[in-house]
Amino acid sequence: MLKHSDFARSDxxxxxxxxxxxxxxxxxxxxRTIVVKxxxxxMKDSSLKETVMRDIVLLSCVGIRPVVVHxxxxxxxxxxxxxxIEPQFKNGLxxxxxxxxxxxxxxxxxxxxxxxxxxxxxxxxxxVGLCGKDxxxxxxxxxxxxxxxxxxxxxxxDTKLVEALVDDGYIPVVSSVAADETGQAYNINADTxxxxxxxxLGAEKLILLTDTPGILEDYKNPDTLxxxxxxxxxxxxIEKGIVAGGMIPKVTCCVRSLAQGVRGAHIxxxxxxxxxxxxxxxxxxxxxxxxxxxxxx
Numbered sequence: 008m009l010k011h012s013d014f015a016r017s018d019x020x021x022x023x024x025x026x027x028x029x030x031x032x033x034x035x036x037x038x039r040t041i042v043v044k045x046x047x048x049x050m051k052d053s054s055l056k057e058t059v060m061r062d063i064v065l066l067s068c069v070g071i072r073p074v075v076v077h078x079x080x081x082x083x084x085x086x087x088x089x090x091x092i093e094p095q096f097k098n099g100l101x102x103x104x105x106x107x108x109x110x111x112x113x114x115x116x117x118x119x120x121x122x123x124x125x126x127x128x129x130x131x132x133x134x135v136g137l138c139g140k141d142x143x144x145x146x147x148x149x150x151x152x153x154x155x156x157x158x159x160x161x162x163x164x165d166t167k168l169v170e171a172l173v174d175d176g177y178i179p180v181v182s183s184v185a186a187d188e189t190g191q192a193y194n195i196n197a198d199t200x201x202x203x204x205x206x207x208l209g210a211e212k213l214i215l216l217t218d219t220p221g222i223l224e225d226y227k228n229p230d231t232l233x234x235x236x237x238x239x240x241x242x243x244x245i246e247k248g249i250v251a252g253g254m255i256p257k258v259t260c261c262v263r264s265l266a267q268g269v270r271g272a273h274i275x276x277x278x279x280x281x282x283x284x285x286x287x288x289x290x291x292x293x294x295x296x297x298x299x300x301x302x303x304x
Contacts, residue, residue: 025288025289028288028289028290029284029288029289032287032288032289033069033070033071033288036070036071036211036212036287037069037070037071038070038071038072039071039072039210039211039212040071040072040073040074040173040205040208040209040210040211041066041071041072041073041074041210041211041212041213041214041287042073042074042075042076042201042204042205042208042210042212042213042214043063043073043074043075043076043201043214043216043283044076044077044078044197044198044201044213044214044215044216045059045075045076045077045123045216045277046077046078046079046080046197046215046216046217046277047216047217047218047277047278048218048277048278049216049277049278049282050077050079050081050119050277051081052278054280055277055278055280056126057126057130058280058281059216059277059283060123060126060127060129060130060132061130062281062283062284063075063127063132063178063283064127064130064131064132064178065284066283066287067132067176067178068131071287072173073178074169074173074178074179074181074204074208074210075123075127075134075178075179075180075181076181076182076183076197076200076201076204077115077119077120077123077180077181077182077183077197078115078182078183078196078197078198079114079115079118079119079182080101082114082118082119083101083110083111083114083115086110086113086114086118087107087110090106090110092106092107092110094107097152097154097155098152098155099252099253099256100150100152100155100158100196101155101158101194102154102155102156102158103155103156103157103158103193103194104156104157105156105157107156107157108156108157108192108193108194111184111194112138112184112192112194115138115182115183115184115194116136116138116182116184119182120136120137120138120180120182121136123136123180124136124180127178127180132178133176133177133178134177134178134179134180135172135177135178135179135180136180136182137168137169137179137180137181137182138181138182138183138184138185139181139182139183139184139185139186139195139200140184140185140186140192141168142165142167142168143165144164144165144166144168144169144181144185145161145163145164145165145185145195145200145203145204146161146162146163146164146165146185146186146187146188147159147160147161147162147185147186147187147193147195148160148162148187148193149187149193157191157192157193157194158193158194158195159185159187159193159194159195160195160199161185161195161199161200161203162187164203164204164206164207166204166207166208169181169204169208170208181200181204182197183195183196183197183199183200185200196256196260198215198256198257198260199256199260201213201215201260202260202261202263202264202269202272203260203263203264205264205269205272206263206264206267206268206269209268209269210264210269210270211269211270211271212269212270212271212272212273212287213260213261213264213269213271213272213273214272214273214275214283214286214287215257215260215261215272215273215274215275216275216276216277216282216283217257217274217275217276217277218276218277218278219254219274219276220232220275220276220293220294221233221234221274221275221276221293221294221295222236222241222244222249222250222254222258222274222295224249226251232294232295233295234292234295234296235295235296235297235298236295236296236297236298237297237298237299237300238262238265238266238297238298238299238300239300241258241261241262241297242262244258245258245259254274257274258274258297261274261297262297265297265298265299266299270298270299271296271297271298272296272297272298273286273292273294273295273296273297274294274295274297275292275293275294275295276293276294279293282294
């Protein structure tokens, strides 16, 4: 016989409280699109991988429309090493000559993408893997910097396929490889791709899973986390050098997506279990939320 005293009451009470707090957010975001950029430590740690996938499936189960965009830098480096190709970077961008582009495409589209699809399906979702080439989802052109090879930027997004999949209850998983009009493949920054897809879909939110707590006033001090800022404040932080290095493309893609109509962009710590759910479904959130000025509250 099972008695109520057999359960830890505090745990049960906390769970009910969390569900209750989540309800208004579930109602608010039902049938809204949320684009999740998946990368960083959350991609490397096997237990975090499963947690993120379960969270994405949970979003889908409560009526939210998740779309996942991913990169896969560490995995690319591993396979370049196995093939005897030295990874090279210039101004933070991967130098992508023809042999490197072949590896990037094989790893991102063939290996990483299908692993994410499989993980989502294992925890009860219905994921479909895509890259920018599928149905001309993303058109690319050369990024333009000298000596970086087939590094691309987005020229256009055609969301028809993604929208059709989401309408049918599937979770699209998009790798950041695309082609130009001639069919030449390009490696594109996954943050940039996520931002442009979020804008083209008119997403409610763009969420970047990163290896930092969010935007910090002092990058050495996690206690200086900025909880909320608008486009103007974000640009000012870049000009002052407070946002620097690898955080610049992340903040820039958030700003671009907000300027094109995305309601909120979030930079959160993907190393924390259930970071995604905490940011979406709790009053406090955990990372940095960027908003267009008119939506500041």
